Amino acid sequence: xxxxxxxxxxFVGRHVLAxxxxxGAEVFAVSRNHLTAEGVCHIKGDLLVEGSxxxxxxxxxxxxxxxxxxxxxxxxFWTNPANLDWVKATLSLAxxxxxxxxxxxxxxxxxxxxxxxxxxxxxxxxxxxxxxTLYDVSKDATRRLLQSFCHQHxxxxxxxxxxxxxxxxxxxxxxxxxxxxxxxxxxxxAMSSGKAIRDFMDVRDAxxxxxxxxxxxxxxxxxxxxxxxxxxxxxAERLAVLSGRPDLLQVxxxxxxxxxxxxxxxxxxxxxxxxxxxxxxxxxxxxxxxxDSWRG
Amino acid sequence: xxxxxxxxxxFVGRHVLAxxxxxGAEVFAVSRNHLTAEGVCHIKGDLLVEGSxxxxxxxxxxxxxxxxxxxxxxxxFWTNPANLDWVKATLSLAxxxxxxxxxxxxxxxxxxxxxxxxxxxxxxxxxxxxxxTLYDVSKDATRRLLQSFCHQHxxxxxxxxxxxxxxxxxxxxxxxxxxxxxxxxxxxxAMSSGKAIRDFMDVRDAxxxxxxxxxxxxxxxxxxxxxxxxxxxxxAERLAVLSGRPDLLQVxxxxxxxxxxxxxxxxxxxxxxxxxxxxxxxxxxxxxxxxDSWRG
Numbered sequence: 001x002x003x004x005x006x007x008x009x010x011f012v013g014r015h016v017l018a019x020x021x022x023x024g025a026e027v028f029a030v031s032r033n034h035l036t037a038e039g040v041c042h043i044k045g046d047l048l049v050e051g052s053x054x055x056x057x058x059x060x061x062x063x064x065x066x067x068x069x070x071x072x073x074x075x076x077f078w079t080n081p082a083n084l085d086w087v088k089a090t091l092s093l094a095x096x097x098x099x100x101x102x103x104x105x106x107x108x109x110x111x112x113x114x115x116x117x118x119x120x121x122x123x124x125x126x127x128x129x130x131x132x133t134l135y136d137v138s139k140d141a142t143r144r145l146l147q148s149f150c151h152q153h154x155x156x157x158x159x160x161x162x163x164x165x166x167x168x169x170x171x172x173x174x175x176x177x178x179x180x181x182x183x184x185x186x187x188x189x190a191m192s193s194g195k196a197i198r199d200f201m202d203v204r205d206a207x208x209x210x211x212x213x214x215x216x217x218x219x220x221x222x223x224x225x226x227x228x229x230x231x232x233x234x235x236a237e238r239l240a241v242l243s244g245r246p247d248l249l250q251v252x253x254x255x256x257x258x259x260x261x262x263x264x265x266x267x268x269x270x271x272x273x274x275x276x277x278x279x280x281x282x283x284x285x286x287x288x289x290x291x292d293s294w295r296g
Numbered sequence: 297x298x299x300x301x302x303x304x305x306x307f308v309g310r311h312v313l314a315x316x317x318x319x320g321a322e323v324f325a326v327s328r329n330h331l332t333a334e335g336v337c338h339i340k341g342d343l344l345v346e347g348s349x350x351x352x353x354x355x356x357x358x359x360x361x362x363x364x365x366x367x368x369x370x371x372x373f374w375t376n377p378a379n380l381d382w383v384k385a386t387l388s389l390a391x392x393x394x395x396x397x398x399x400x401x402x403x404x405x406x407x408x409x410x411x412x413x414x415x416x417x418x419x420x421x422x423x424x425x426x427x428x429t430l431y432d433v434s435k436d437a438t439r440r441l442l443q444s445f446c447h448q449h450x451x452x453x454x455x456x457x458x459x460x461x462x463x464x465x466x467x468x469x470x471x472x473x474x475x476x477x478x479x480x481x482x483x484x485x486a487m488s489s490g491k492a493i494r495d496f497m498d499v500r501d502a503x504x505x506x507x508x509x510x511x512x513x514x515x516x517x518x519x520x521x522x523x524x525x526x527x528x529x530x531x532a533e534r535l536a537v538l539s540g541r542p543d544l545l546q547v548x549x550x551x552x553x554x555x556x557x558x559x560x561x562x563x564x565x566x567x568x569x570x571x572x573x574x575x576x577x578x579x580x581x582x583x584x585x586x587x588d589s590w591r592g
Contacts, residue, residue, distance in 0.1 A: 050346045079448055084391055087441065088384040095380055137444035141437035145383065148433035152375055 001025045003214065004062035006047060006093070007069030008040075009033045011169060012108070012162070015207035016066065023215060028060035030069070047089040048082075053096040065097055066214045067107040070139075074171050083138035090142050094149055104156040106214045109143055109221065111163045111199075111264055112136035121229070121267040124161070124221040143221070156219055160210050163225035163266050167203035167286065168293040176200065176287070179236055180294050183243040190253035194233025197263040201226040202290070205280030209271060218274045225266030228283060235283065242288050297321045299510065300356040302343060302389070303364030304336075305329050307465060308404070308458070311503035312362065319511060324356035326365070343385040344378075349392040361393055362510045363403040366435075370467050379434035386438050390445055400452040402510045405439055405517065407459045407495075407560055408432035417525070417563040420457070420517040439517070452515055456506050459521035459562050463499035463582065464589040472496065472583070475532055476590050479539040486549035490529025493559040497522040498586070501576030505567060514570045521562030524579060531579065538584050 003020055007013040008029040014037075020027045021039040029035060030045045045056045047069055057065075067090060071082040090107065097105055114122040115130030131140040143159045150157035166176035182189035201224070209224045233251055240249040271277045281289070299316055303309040304325040310333075316323045317335040325331060326341045341352045343365055353361075363386060367378040386403065393401055410418040411426030427436040439455045446453035462472035478485035497520070505520045529547055536545040567573045577585070 081391060081394070081445070081449075084387045084441065084445060088387055091380045091384055095377060098377070131440070131444075134444045134448055137440050141440045144427070144433050144437045144440075145380065148427075148430045149377070149380060152430050153377070 001064065001215065002028065002060060002062045003064045003066060004028045004030065004057065004060040005066045005068065006030045007067070008037070009035055010068055010072060011165065011171070012203055012207050012210065013068040014169065015204045016068065016211050019208045019211040020214070023211070025215065028062065030056055047093065048085055053092050054100075057096050057100045057102065061100075062102055064104045064106065064214055065093065065102055066210065067093060067105065070108070074173050078133040078135045080134070083134045087138050087142050091145060094146050098149070098153045098155060102155065105146065105150060106158045106160060106210070107142070107146060108210070109139045109159050109161045110136055111161055111223070111225075111266065113140045113143070113161060116261045116264050118263060121265045122223065123267040124223055124270055156217065158213055158219050159221045160213055160224045161221055162206060163199040163201060163223065163264065165203045165206055166200055167290050170203070170290070175232065176235065176239065176290065177294070179239055180243065180291055183240055183245045183248055184291065184294055186245065187248065188250050189236070189240065189248050190250045191236055192232070192254045192256045193252050194231055194236055195256070195262065196232050196260055197229050197265060198232060199225040199227070199229050199264065199266045200235060200283070202281045202286035205286070208280065209275070209277045212277050213271070213275050216275050218270070222270050222275060223266040223268055224271060225268055226280060226283070227266060227268035227272070229263070229265035230283065235287070238284060239287050239291070242284065243291055297360065297511065298324070298356060298358045299360045299362060300324045300326065300353065300358035301362045301364065302326045303366065304333070305331055306364055306368060307461065307467070308499055308503050308506065309364040310465065311500045312364065312507050315504040315507040316510070319507070321511065324358065326352055343389065344381050349388050350396075353392050353396045353398065357396075358398055360400045360402065360510055361389065361398055362506065363389060363401065366404070370469050374429040374431045376431070379430045383434050383438050387441060390442050394445070394449045394451060398451060401442065401446060402454045402456060402506070403438070403442060404506070405435045405455050405457045406432055407457055407519070407521075407562065409436045409439070409457060412557045412560050414558060417561045418519065419563040420519055420566055452513065454509055454515050455517045456509055456520045457517055458502060459495040459497060459519065459560065461499045461502050462496055463586050466499070466586070471528065472531065472535065472586065473590070475535055476539065476587055479536055479541045479544055480587065480590055482541065483544065484546050485532070485536065485544050486546045487528070487532050488550045488552045489548050490527055490532055491552070491558065492528050492556055493525050493561060494528060495521040495523070495525050495560065495562045496531060496579070498577045498582035501582070504576065505571070505573045508573050509567070509571050512571050514566070518566050518571060519562040519564055520567060521564055522576065522579070523562060523564035523568070525559070525561035526579065531583070534580060535583050535587070538580065539587055
């Protein structure tokens with residue numbers, strides 16, 4: 001099995017290589033930056049450059065493409081006009097894959113495609129969709145296009161909807177990382193009321209689940225999540241306890257963000273029963289390991 | 297008002313220029329082929345060529361882009377992989393338009409985006425959507441992307457959903473043209489049971505409605521249709537009578553196409569009340585003029 005992975009310098013992408021290599025797959029990683037990962041053949045390339053895709057695919061001759069690359073700069077990606085460039089690049093990838101006989105494409109979507117129910121979990125193919133920002137509209141449209149194109153051309157297609165992630169290499173401004181870094185530095189960790197309920201998953205578990213989805217024959221949308229929803233307050237409190245500084249946590253010191261949905265949680269039945277992903281770390285274990293990685 | 301029109305060598309596009317010019321607009325037409333139309337500045341260009349868009353927009357400096365270009369080769373466009381190329385080209389057009397200060401974009405969709413109700417008309421923003429073929433999935437995804445992108449960038453955006461068209465310059469293999477050409481040649485005109493109900497509009501009326509939508513301030517999806525639904529059999533019978541050869545019509549000589557929806561008809565309230573389009577030809581008048589054009 002030959003696997004071409006894009007976006008391997010990203011938060012998720014850098015963790016997806018090891019679980020693929022562990023299965024014995026021949027793994028080819030595309031990224032703009034140089035990258036060394038054990039057992040992986042690195043191909044330097046920029047998918048946004050016209051004509052860049054074919055040489056990559058011809059070099060890797062993949063059976064499977066695991067497409068993670070996208071513009072994901074924290075705080076900016078929601079409205080980045082480059083989202084459209086990534087739609088275009090992803091379509092070019094699929095067209096070239098089809099011309100080169102690739103058998104399966106797995107690409108990455110987001111829980112922001114859903115119209116989150118106030119009660120209960122987001123269920124693939126059941127929960128209505130309601131993309132809003134340019135980012136999630138672009139992801140949603142890409143899924144619709146790839147699904148139709150791959151179906152027509154006899155290519156297997158799966159779409160991994162990621163929920164909330166934390167863990168090693170998280171940029172400092174995100175929820176878990178910013179709280180953890182404050183706690184570890186002995187600074188007050190200010191937060192909102194933390195009432196919102198979210199499914200947070202360790203990024204390495206998400207990457208392992210993604211690799212497993214890639215190597216499976218499962219098609220269509222699949223939630224990649226822990227299946228365990230917690231309030232943000234619970235997560236922050238666990239972090240504070242695990243860091244040994246519960247005194248630093250300031251719940252309610254920041255205003256709640258207006259219009260923030262109360263609940264974004266995932267049904268993981270497909271991931272568990274069809275893909276066969278067995279779970280991953282508990283929240284406590286994941287947070288403890290993340291804290292260790294940030295202790296440096 | 298400066299208007300850039302794409303796809304002006306197409307069935308609809310060639311009829312959209314005159315009504316625009318008649319309003320006093322400065323009209324710039326992009327097409328791959330040379331084209332002469334009175335009062336129109338022709339710009340030769342191919343939107344599928346990387347980097348082709350910016351020079352066009354810089355030359356025309358349009359306030360409005362009326363984007364009709366797409367792959368529409370009869371019988372082939374439903375599954376043509378080039379649909380994805382047109383998604384990409386359309387996104388590039390919108391991105392460049394935004395960078396160049398274009399104020400309004402009007403692009404063309406299709407009644408095939410709808411999940412046609414068995415009773416009643418397709419109503420914009422009410423009737424559920426259910427794109428199926430690569431063509432309508434591509435149109436639907438393009439609308440979602442442009443709507444989000446234009447909204448974010450302060451560009452007015454309207455999406456013209458065309459229904460069924462007939463008239464001068466129709467390629468011979470389509471429904472009305474093939475029946476008319478048989479009748480005019482004195483050959484038997486074989487057809488199905490003709491039970492299906494459709495909204496057929498004269499292509500010149502559709503083009504005039506499109507021009508009027510372009511020059512209006514109306515945003516969102518707008519059905520471009522006559523508002524008069526007829527069975528295919530009724531249309532064929534009118535054609536046969538108008539051609540003077542009702543004896544040649546063979547209703548039921550061909551099998552009905554399997555899975556063909558019984559009814560595809562349009563609510564034209566938005567077109568009439570918001571755009572102010574006053575109607576156009578009656579079916580008899582349109583068919584009579586079409587027959588005249590084919591009599592040569």
